[in-house]
Amino acid sequence: MFMRILGKSIARRKQRVAIAIVAVVMGAAIASALMTTSMAMKDKVGQQFRNFGANIVVIPKSDTIEVGLPGITFGSVTEQRYINESDLWKIKEIANWSANVLGYAPFLYQVVGVNGSDGRSLNIVLAGTYFNRSVENVTKDANGNLWATGIRRIAPYWDITGKWVKDGNDRRESIVGTIAAKAMGLSIGSVYSVNYVNPDTQNVTTRDLEVTGIVNSGGAEDSQIFVDMEVAQEISNRPGKVHSVQVSALCTNCPAELIGQEIEKSLPTVQAKSVKQLVLAENQIMMQLEQTMTLVTVVALGASALGVMTTMTTNVIERRKEIGLLKSIGADNRRIAALFLTEAAIIGLAGGAIGYGIGLGLAQFIGQSVFQSSVEIVPIAIPITMAISVGIALLASALPVRRATQVEPAAVLRGE
Amino acid sequence: MTQIVELEGVTKDYGNSTRALSDVRLSLRKGNWTTVMGPSGSGKTTMLNIIGCLDSPTGGKVNIAGVDIAGLDQRGLTKFRRENIGWIFQQYHLVPYLTALENVMLSQFYSGIVDEPLAVEMLTKVGIGHRLQHYPAQLSGGEQQRVCIARALVNEPSLILADEPTGNLDQNNGKIVLDLLERLREEGHTIIIVTHNTEIAGLGDRTIELVDGKISLDRINERKHGEVI
Ligand SMILES: Nc1ncnc2c1ncn2[C@@H]1O[C@H](COP(=O)(O)OP(=O)(O)OP(=O)(O)O)[C@@H](O)[C@H]1O
């Protein structure tokens, strides 16, 4: 019977209830969109840092710091600032902390054209690096062997199918990220060619490469191609140049900043930032973003609350006689409140559900336009959005419901 | 004890200036039909609302069905109302979005037990058995008033209170309603009916007249069986 009363009273005021639901939808959509975006972005950033074996990033001095952030922005690959490869050994030979430097891997990035599996050509980032390279100038170990370094040293988390590239002596071997391999329709052993267009001369360099391994790191590496540093330098005709160096330093108490300072002393043209510093900077951006989002959400939810409150107040005023009648036939305040609060909860639930759906779309839009990446669904956002929506609807109904319980049946049931 | 309503020195003030009831003393027998008359503004509705526990007096003692109303809080009053009082309003006050049947069941719902067959039986008794699924807007005034009577009856109240039940009805429909009430009285219900209509003043077992919030006339009527209007 309760549901029948509720259902029929709502059905009779469809439009008004719909307006209240729309009010909740707006707040819920914005709340869920911003919540999803911020959670997904935090996840993403966090994952990138967790996957990152190196804890110091070395980049040319005046370059923007983002260039050194692997997997987050490589928008500046055409930036014409480099570190000289011939200086890199000094990273290992710094004062005081030399023993703590476990290894490093230099990177030179360039965008190359390849053939996609659908026949169309694709642009893809090709990175030159060291895999396991012996470095002259560095003090030999006790057995007289050269010190070797490369991504095999600093990125042990790389999940490679197939084989690593042998440094230097092979001109065709490459490791391809899983996403890139799929896009190009490649598997281990496939031979493919890359085209590099020199931005200044427009000369095209073509090179045949072979897939020796496929990497799955969960990060940006998955959509890149990795070749020996010299191969990359040859393709783009930048001999002896690298964009950035990732350094893995062993630090129990993590004096990564100090190690970074030593590196900067040894190589005056670079800046060496600890990943922790980068994480902090990133966190700060996230925090600022979150504050803005929270503010926007609060404002949107405030508007929702106002919408619900208006509808519920009108509802109570219009139904004063009915409320008086219900009281006269024995409905106490609790049951009067239950009638209106249940309606509010239904408005909250409906608004929350629709709002969540719209919010997801909105989150994708924000992700694409602000972060240039798609936003994953964050399941926890569903119950949170629903709870917020219902909470707001109930809260906004508190005053109108109080008014309903205060209706004096004797006064409203009198003749006109 | 056969007294169902006992008012002792009941006073009702609205603000400082309006005294709607002034020192009313009244004692009504169970199973009686009492007609309350009086000019407009004399306090009839006020008195009925106090008897029906819809309003509380400013002073005096109210005892309904053996219960001292002063001792009840808001929830106690509501509970008392739903167990003891059946209301018939001049404006009917049916819930517009519920059918005739649902309006009667609504009263059952708030009393605790929904019994659809009984609700149908009540509506049939007042002659609305063929209009169960009609909405108030689809019913004539007389029919709406009969739904209102069915709703008042369905919980077996000890007291039926009717404020101008025929006030909005034509003579024919008014007669139907009064005949219904007469039947209820014959079945043993206690009825208090407020009316302006001097033609029905003589109906029932007792006629009371209020003037300026005071009882100015209190008359026991000779029962004239079957004679209405
Ligand atoms: N809520 C209220 N606030 C102030 N005064 C009120 C209120 N309700 C009733 N009154 C006053 O109390 C007096 C008695 O009113 P009541 O409604 O009991 O009269 P009545 O006999 O039922 O009149 P009628 O025949 O017109 O229905 C009137 O003077 C009325 O103006």
Ligand SMILES: [Mg+2]
């Ligand atoms: Mg009146």
